[in-house]
Amino acid sequence: MNRYSRTAAVAGALVAGALVCPATPVAARDDGGLWGAAIIAPGREGIVEVVGVGEVFEGAVLTLTAPLGARVTGTPLDASGYRGSVAAGGRSATYTVTGAAAGRDRVFPFVLAVPADAVPGTRLRDCSLRFTDARGVPRAVGRCAVTVGLAGPVLRRPLSGVPLSARPKISGTAHPGAEVTVRDKDDREACRTTAAPDGTWACTPGAAFPAGANRLQAVAALNGVSAISEQVDIVVAPAGEDQ
Numbered sequence: 270m271n272r273y274s275r276t277a278a279v280a281g282a283l284v285a286g287a288l289v290c291p292a293t294p295v296a297a298r299d300d301g302g303l304w305g306a307a308i309i310a311p312g313r314e315g316i317v318e319v320v321g322v323g324e325v326f327e328g329a330v331l332t333l334t335a336p337l338g339a340r341v342t343g344t345p346l347d348a349s350g351y352r353g354s355v356a357a358g359g360r361s362a363t364y365t366v367t368g369a370a371a372g373r374d375r376v377f378p379f380v381l382a383v384p385a386d387a388v389p390g391t392r393l394r395d396c397s398l399r400f401t402d403a404r405g406v407p408r409a410v411g412r413c414a415v416t417v418g419l420a421g422p423v424l425r426r427p428l429s430g431v432p433l434s435a436r437p438k439i440s441g442t443a444h445p446g447a448e449v450t451v452r453d454k455d456d457r458e459a460c461r462t463t464a465a466p467d468g469t470w471a472c473t474p475g476a477a478f479p480a481g482a483n484r485l486q487a488v489a490a491l492n493g494v495s496a497i498s499e500q501v502d503i504v505v506a507p508a509g510e511d512q
Contacts, residue, residue, distance in 0.1 A: 303398040303411025305333070305379070308418040308494065311444075312385035314342060317413050319377040319398055328403025331364045333379045336393035336415050343380035387417040389444060390492025419444055419496040422464075422489040424451075426471075432506040435477035439485065441498065442468045447489040454484035464489070480507040 302321055309315030322331060335341050341362040344353025355362040364377050387393070396413040422443035427433050443449050443464040451459045451472065460472035483505060487498040 303331075303400060303409050305396075305398065305411075305413035306415070307381065307413075308416045309381060309383045310418040310420040310496070311383055311387045311389065313418075313420065314380055314382045315418075316345070316378045317381055317396075317415065319379065319411075319413065321409065321411060322375060322377065322400055323409070325366050325375070326402065327366050327368060329366045329408070330401050330405075331377055332361055332399045332401075333363075333413065334361045334395070334397045334399075335359060335381060336396035336413070338384050338387060339381050339393055339396075339415060341379055342382045345378050345380060348375075381415060383415070383417060388492070389417050389419040389447075390494045391417050393417065416494070419447065419489055419491055419494045421496040422447070422449055422470075422487040422498045424485060424487050424498045424501045427485075427501070427503055429502050430504065432504055433478075435480070435505055435508065436474045437478075437503075437505075438471060438473050439487075440469070440471035441487060443470055443487070443489040444468065444491055447491040450488045450490075452486055452488065453478065454482075459485065478503075478505045480505050 303319060304321050305317040305319040307315045307317045317333065319331065319333065333341060340359025341355050342359055344355060344362050344364060346353055346364060350366060350368045352365045352367045353362065362379055393415040396415050398411040398413055399407060400409040401407050422441055424441045426440045427437045439451050439460060445464055445466050445468050447464045448461065449464055449470045450461045453459050459474040462470050462472040464470040483503050484500050485503060486500045489496050
């Protein structure tokens with residue numbers, strides 16, 4: 270199993286990044302070519318896992334050229350017999366086989382940073398892959414699909430642990446223009462709205478919450494990608510009690 274030296278740091282950036290996992294492992298393509306994919310939110314890092322290399326040999330080099338607007342920030346594979354390197358400016362990165370590398374069909378991780386102004390739901394262009402032997406002769410080529418994801422929305426109100434009215438105002442932040450839907454512990458829609466240009470949003474439940482414990486979570490969606498917030502536990506006071 271591959272061990273990533275930067276797994277913990279990158280995973281922390283991804284948890285709030287997207288409902289669709291920004292670094293979902295990918296399977297080898299049927300045509301035998303190199304392949305990698307990831308969904309990464311604007312301003313975040315994510316891992317593109319490249320597959321399809323097959324047999325490796327000393328001196329061989331795997332190169333990922335970053336898509337337009339993005340840059341490579343790391344080569345976190347921690348395995349004997351490989352040396353990772355990132356080019357100045359992050360335009361590309363490589364793994365070079367330096368010795369008796371064990372195994373075949375290994376997954377090669379590259380960390381990519383997506384610019385903060387990237388548009389969610391779009392595909393970044395011109396991400397390419399190339400595997401050459403020790404003489405520089407191409408042995409395999411391919412592409413990587415990097416889709417701009419959506420940063421997770423944030424629920425700022427109501428606060429957890431504070432007794433609430435049956436129809437409390439719910440508010441938070443999300444990507445500007447994203448549709449935000451708030452759901453309760455039974456996955457029922459509480460309210461829906463659209464994030465303003467400054468990223469703020471607010472809505473009030475159409476139907477009253479029953480008294481007692483409940484849980485809220487916001488889902489943001491834009492251009493075919495979506496993301497979820499952390500859950501917030503709330504308590505609705507019985508009818509007639511002061512809030």
